[in-house]
Amino acid sequence: MITIFGVPSVVLFGQLLLGLINGAFYAMLSLGLAVIFGMMNIVNFAHGALYMMGALGAWILLEYFGIGYWWALVLAPLGVGIFGIVIERTMLRPLYKLDHLYGMLLTFGLSLIIQGVFRDWFGSSGQPYAIPAALSGGTNLGFMFLPTYRAWVIVASLVVCLGTWFVIERTKLGSYLRAATENAPLVQAFGIDVPRMVMLTFGAGVALAALAGVLAAPIYQVNPLMGADVIIVVFAVVVIGGMGSIMGAIVTGFLVGLVEGLTRAFYPQGSSTVVFVMMAIVLLLRPAGLFGSKPEAAGGVHVSLDAPAPAFRTEILLFLGMAALLIIGPAFVYSGFLMKAMLFALFACAFNLIAGYGRLVSFGHAMFLGTAGYVCGHAAKVWGLTPELAILTGTLSATVLGVVTGWLAIRSRGIYFAMVTLALAQMIYFVALQAPFTGGEDGLQNIPRGKLFGLFDLNDHTLLYGFVLVVFLGGFLLIAQVVRSPFGQVLKAIREHEPRAQSLGYSTDHYKLAAFTLSATLAGLAGATKAVVLQLASLTDVHWGMSGEVLLMTFLGGVGTLYGPVAGAFIVIAMQNYLASLGQWVTVIHGAIFVVCVLAFRRGLVGELIAFLGRSRKPATPAKTPQAAPEAG
C-alpha cells in the first residue's frame, strides 16, 4: 500500500475528490451570492435554504410525479428562480435604499421560514436520491476509483461557473450588468430596464443555488437543513475570496474544498474548522480577501433609528418599575420562566450594546453565551468551584474570546462584520461539538448549583431567583450607565460617522474593540449564570440559531433602545414556552417576525412606542427629537 506522509494514497485521493466535490458546491453557491451582491448589494442569507429547495424539489419531482434527474436539473432551478423573483419583487425591492444589513436580516428570516416549513412537512431525517442510471458506475483510474456521478458533478459545476463568468465578464449583457452596478441611472437612461434586470439577476443567482441543490441531491442526503450549515461555510468562502470578484468566488470555492479534503486526510479533527481558520488568517493578512479589491463596501444610507433618550428621571422611574415587576413577578408567573427570560434579556441587552449603539451587528453572539456556559459548567462540575467563582471564570472566558474574535472581526464592517462573526461562531460551535470536555451532543448535564459565597444554597428557589434578579438588574444598570457615559457617546458618534470620529482624533478601532469585548463579557455573564440556573450547558447555546434568536429579540423589541431588548427577550421566550406544541412553526413565526420587522417595523416595539409618544407629545414640531439633554434637570 502506498502512503503519503503516513496516509494511504487511496484515502488521500478519495478525500481530495470529496474536497473537490464540496468545493464545486461552495463555488456555485458563493458565485450566486457574489452575483446577487454585486447587483443589488444584498447578502442573500436564504441562499442555503434555496439550495435545499433545489435538492428537495428534485426529490419531490421524482417521488410524487415520477419526473427524473435530467428534467429536475431544469425544472427545480426554474421553479426556485421564479420563487426568488417573487421574493425580490415583494420584499427585497423596498430595501435597496437602506443599510445592507436589512437585506441580510430579511433573508435570514426567510431562510428560517423556508426551513421551518419544510421541516414540518418532511421531518428532519434525510431522504436518499438515487444516482441516475446514465451516471452510475465508475472508472478505476489505477490510483483510485472515480465514481462517474462525482466526475459529472465536477465537470458540470465547472461548466456552470465558467459559463456564468463568461456571461458577466465577456458579453454585452454582462457589460450592461456591470455598468448598472456602477451607475444605474445612466444605464437606465440608455433605455435599459434596470429594475427588471435586477429582478432577473436575482432569479438567476437563486436558480444557480437550486441547480447546485439538484446536483447535490444524489451525493448528500436530501433534508430540510442541508443548506443551513453550508451557507455559513460559503460566507467564510466569500470573506476569504473577497466580495468583489466573480472569478475569485469560483477559485476560492474549489480551493477551500481542496484544503478541507487535505485536512480530512491528514488531520480529520480539524476538517470542519479549517475553513474558518483560513478565514481568520486571510482577515489578518489581506482584509479585502484574496481576490477582493474593495476593502470596504459602501455602507448604503444609514437611517438613524435612534429613539431619543428619555429624561433621567423617567429613566429611573422606568427602571424601578421594571425591578418592582420582577420582584413580585414570581407570585403570578412561573419563576423558571422569569429567570430564563431575564438571562436572555441580559444577553440581548449585551448584544444591543454593540449592535444598537455601535452598529456592529454580530451574527455570532451565541459563541459568548455558549462558551461561558461550558466553562462555567466545567468549573463548577469538574473543578468544584463555588457558583460565583464558576460564573466569574465563565464570564472571563467570554471576555478573552471577545478580545480575540473582536480583534479579527472589527477589521471588517457592515455585512462583512456580520459574516465574519457568524463564521467565527461556527468555528466555536465545531470546537464545542468535538472538544473532550463539552460532552458533545449531550452537553454538560447536572451542573451543581452549589452555595453562593459558600453561604447561600442556590438550590433554594427563592435565593436562586434573587440571585438571577441581581445579576440581570446589575448587568442592565451597567449597560444603561455605559450608554450614557462619554464612552457611550463616542460609540454612538462612531456609528454615525466613523471617519469624522477619526478626524477628531478617536482611535475608533480601539473603541469598537472595547465595546465588543464588554458586550461579549456581559453575554458571557448571562451564559454562565444560565448554566448554573438550568444546570445545563449544551450545543444549543453555541449554535447559529441562538445568534439568530438574540438578533430577533433585539430587533423585535427595538434596537438601540434600553428596554427594547428586554421586551423582545420576554416575548420570544414566552412564545417558546407557551407555543412549544407548535413544533417547527415556532421557527417559522420567528422568521416571519424578522420579515415583518425589517419591512414595516424597523424601530421595533419599544422604538415605535417612543416615537409615537414623541409625536403625540409635540404635535407642532416637525423635527423628530427636540429633547432636553438628560442631565439638564
Next chain:
Amino acid sequence: MANVLEARGLSREFGGFRAVSNVDFALKEGTIHAVIGPNGAGKSTLFNLLTKFLSPSEGRILHKGEDVTALRPPAMARRGVVRSFQISAVFAGLTVRENIEMALLRTNGIGWSFFSSIARRPAIRRRVDEMISRFSLDEHADTQAGNLSYGRKRVLELATTLALDPDVLLLDEPMAGLGHEDIGRITDLVRESGKGRTILLVEHNMRVVSDLADQITVMVRGEVLAEGSYAEVSSRPDVIAAYTGGQHHG
C-alpha cells in the same frame, strides 16, 4: 516662516490611475492656503493623503519636520492636524451640543470614561456653550444634527472642528452647497479662525479664494500646475486654459 505640513513626491494610484502624481507641496505656518483646480484634479485625494485617510503609493509627508507618513488618521488629528469633509460630516443622531462635546471629550481625556458624566464637568459645558453662541446655534442646541439645514450642518462641523483648537485646519470645500448668506458667514468664521492657525482650503468659489487665501496652489490632473498669490495664478494662461477645458498647458 516654517513649513507646518509638507508633501514630498506624493503620489496615489487607484488601480493604475494616478489621482495624485508626484506632488511637492508646503504649507507655511500662519497662512491661509487654497488648493484649487477643476473637478477630479485630485484635491480631495491630496487632503485624504495629508490627513492619512489614504496611504500614499509613493512619497512622504512631514509635519513640523517629522515624518508622519506611517501615522493613522486619529494620530494625525491628535497632533493638531484636523480636517473637514467635502460632504458635510456631522454625527446625525447626536444633538448639536453632543456633536461639539465630541471634540472636547477627547481633548479633556474622558473619551474612555465609562462612569463620569459631562454634567459634572463645568469647564466642558462652558466651552460648548461658548462655541454654540459664537456660531449662532443657540436655538438648535438640543436638535439632532441630522435635522439641521445643510448650511447649519456646515456651521456645526466647523464649530466642532474649532472646538478642538487645532493648529492646522484642512477644509474641503466648506462653501459647497451653501447659499449666499451662509457663504458670507462662513468666510468670516474661517478668516477669524485663521488667526494663530494655519488653514488649508479646497474651494471652487473664486470670490472666497481671493478673499481669504494668502497662497494658492493650482492642481490639474493630479499634478501641481501653478503656485503663487491670487493675482499671480489667476493671470497665468495655462491656469485659465485648465479651467476653460483647454487640453494643453505649460
